[in-house]
Amino acid sequence: MIILTMVGWLYFIGEEMITLLDYGAGNVRSVINAIESLGETVHVVTTAQDIVSAEKLVFPGVGAFGNMMRILNEKKYIEPLKVYLESNRPFLGICLGMQAMFGDSEEAPESSGLNVIQGSVKRFDIGLAVPHIGWNGVNFKQPSRIFNGLDTSAKFYFVHSYHVVCEDQSAILTTTDYGYEFVSSIQKDNIVATQFHPEKSSRAGAQILKNFIETAAVQTEPVRVSEGTRLAKRIIACLDVRSNDSGDLVVTKGDQYDVREKGIVRNLGKPVELARRYYQEGADEITFLNITGFRDFPLEDMPMLDVLRQTSRNVFVPLTIGGGIRDYTDKDGRTYSALEVATEYFRSGADKVSIGSDAVLIAEEYLRTGRKTGRSSIEEISRIYGNQALVISVDPRRVYVESPDAVKHHVIETAHAGPAGECYCWYQCTIKGGREGRELDAVTLARICEALGAGEILLNCIDRDGTNAGFDLELIHAVHQAVSIPVIASSGAGCAEHFYEVFTATEAESALAAGIFHRREVPIDEVKRYLNGKVEIRN
Ligand code: 1PR
Numbered sequence: 001m002i003i004l005t006m007v008g009w010l011y012f013i014g015e016e017m018i019t020l021l022d023y024g025a026g027n028v029r030s031v032i033n034a035i036e037s038l039g040e041t042v043h044v045v046t047t048a049q050d051i052v053s054a055e056k057l058v059f060p061g062v063g064a065f066g067n068m069m070r071i072l073n074e075k076k077y078i079e080p081l082k083v084y085l086e087s088n089r090p091f092l093g094i095c096l097g098m099q100a101m102f103g104d105s106e107e108a109p110e111s112s113g114l115n116v117i118q119g120s121v122k123r124f125d126i127g128l129a130v131p132h133i134g135w136n137g138v139n140f141k142q143p144s145r146i147f148n149g150l151d152t153s154a155k156f157y158f159v160h161s162y163h164v165v166c167e168d169q170s171a172i173l174t175t176t177d178y179g180y181e182f183v184s185s186i187q188k189d190n191i192v193a194t195q196f197h198p199e200k201s202s203r204a205g206a207q208i209l210k211n212f213i214e215t216a217a218v219q220t221e222p223v224r225v226s227e228g229t230r231l232a233k234r235i236i237a238c239l240d241v242r243s244n245d246s247g248d249l250v251v252t253k254g255d256q257y258d259v260r261e262k263g264i265v266r267n268l269g270k271p272v273e274l275a276r277r278y279y280q281e282g283a284d285e286i287t288f289l290n291i292t293g294f295r296d297f298p299l300e301d302m303p304m305l306d307v308l309r310q311t312s313r314n315v316f317v318p319l320t321i322g323g324g325i326r327d328y329t330d331k332d333g334r335t336y337s338a339l340e341v342a343t344e345y346f347r348s349g350a351d352k353v354s355i356g357s358d359a360v361l362i363a364e365e366y367l368r369t370g371r372k373t374g375r376s377s378i379e380e381i382s383r384i385y386g387n388q389a390l391v392i393s394v395d396p397r398r399v400y401v402e403s404p405d406a407v408k409h410h411v412i413e414t415a416h417a418g419p420a421g422e423c424y425c426w427y428q429c430t431i432k433g434g435r436e437g438r439e440l441d442a443v444t445l446a447r448i449c450e451a452l453g454a455g456e457i458l459l460n461c462i463d464r465d466g467t468n469a470g471f472d473l474e475l476i477h478a479v480h481q482a483v484s485i486p487v488i489a490s491s492g493a494g495c496a497e498h499f500y501e502v503f504t505a506t507e508a509e510s511a512l513a514a515g516i517f518h519r520r521e522v523p524i525d526e527v528k529r530y531l532n533g534k535v536e537i538r539n
Pocket of ligand 1: 238239240253254256257258259289290291292293294322323324325354355356357358393394395431432433434460461464465466467468490491492493512513514515516
């Protein structure tokens with residue numbers, strides 16, 4: 001069937017498939033993978049005509065609002081999108097793809113949105129960590145077929161600093177609570193859009209995508225009116241990856257960052273297989289750290305990109321990758337920017353990237369000059385992909401001092417006295433996987449990185465890494481106090497009680513572990529069973 005629209009666009013409705021609008025920023029691979037895992041074929045938009053001709057259109061907005069609208073304008077996709085939306089064919093907007101439906105956004109006041117739903121986009125203004133990252137629930141406000149088969153306790157993965165303020169009350173499908181109640185999905189006839197990421201929301205998200213695809217499904221009434229939602233504490237599995245001495249890419253694990261045992265790199269399994277296992281056991285996120293990235297340039301280390309591609313085909317929770325994100329000149333003199341490395345990671349299936357060594361050097365430069373250049377990897381990546389996509393991985397080591405003013409760094413009083421009975425310490429930043437200590441403390445680093453655009457801190461601790469002695473609560477508390485972005489507590493988990501301890505004694509939004517999961521000492525589902533009823537988690 002061929003249809004001529006009022007504004008002259010021709011479209012024909014042919015074989016049913018899902019059309020996906022990829023405007024070239026961020027990770028759309030996971031959306032494609034999630035839809036394909038349901039047995040559907042995905043056609044990626046390459047021309048404006050593809051949008052107008054689509055049967056069912058999915059728009060996974062990624063990155064920052066201003067950049068998204070600029071690219072949509074440059075590609076001349078705005079008019080076709082409006083034509084599509086007016087035609088009332090099935091549409092699913094995700095995250096920024098939902099925000100694009102509105103008139104404008106505080107994130108980029110100079111850019112206009114599509115303005116098909118009345119309202120605007122505002123930054124969270126709350127006393128909680130922003131971005132809002134993690135698994136939260138929804139309060140149903142109207143019937144919808146999109147939530148068929150899901151109960152009111154389902155949680156979905158959010159990662160955003162801005163949310164819509166929907167003036168058209170009839171378009172509000174769900175709300176979510178984070179500091180206050182905000183609109184987490186909208187529905188207007190066949191237009192549905194969610195602030196959360198169905199493609200990263202495990203089985204609950206797959207159900208939403210299935211409901212979107214099966215347009216014949218009946219509307220369901222909300223089972224009951226929910227009484228507020230709560231953000232879950234996240235349990236993250238971390239895979240330190242490197243080539244072993246035979247050149248195979250393996251998951252390894254350090255003991256205070258020393259990954260060799262009797263001179264041989266520990267081999268704890270294959271990255272893709274382990275990631276899949278952790279997903280099935282209930283990990284809320286998976287992090288890969290390419291631990292030799294500081295010396296092996298990741299774009300020459302293609303197996304790591306392949307690990308991401310393969311993992312994102314079967315693992316539908318967020319994937320973070322770190323290691324080697326920095327400017328680099330190869331042996332032929334070709335220069336790559338940190339942004340290019342990050343882009344390659346995103347396009348291979350990463351949802352977030354993490355920067356370690358380069359962040360320390362950037363913060364040192366900032367302290368020296370007192371000004372932002374706008375060109376550091378932190379600023380460039382967060383500008384294009386949004387700060388929610390950028391994690392800073394910190395590798396600090398405890399240094400004891402006798403008094404609070406013994407050094408110019410951020411010193412804390414500690415309950416665990418040093419070897420000479422010192423009651424104070426600071427946390428020295430290191431680079432190159434702990435090999436080189438710098439004159440910078442972890443609290444100052446975190447503060448500067450937040451100011452430059454980082455969205456989350458992955459807080460390791462060399463002293464605790466691999467010890468099973470529990471998280472360094474003093475370090476976590478000190479860094480969390482200094483920033484308003486979420487903090488991932490890392491290093492030292494030895495039992496399920498340690499997770500309870502870190503979530504109750506500190507404000508950490510999530511906790512990461514490696515060794516106990518790799519060695520099957522305490523599986524993820526056991527940690528969750530222990531926390532259930534004591535701490536808000538995703539079941
Ligand atoms: O500096 O940007 O190239 O990034 C390199 C990345 O690799 C950094 O994020 C750095 O943390 C990481 N890394 C470098 N060397 C090592 C090493 O172990 N030799 N791993 C390393 C860091 C620490 C944690 C670990 C937790 C939990 N690994 O990620 O997973 O400590 O372990 P546990 O539960 O067993 O105690 P760049």
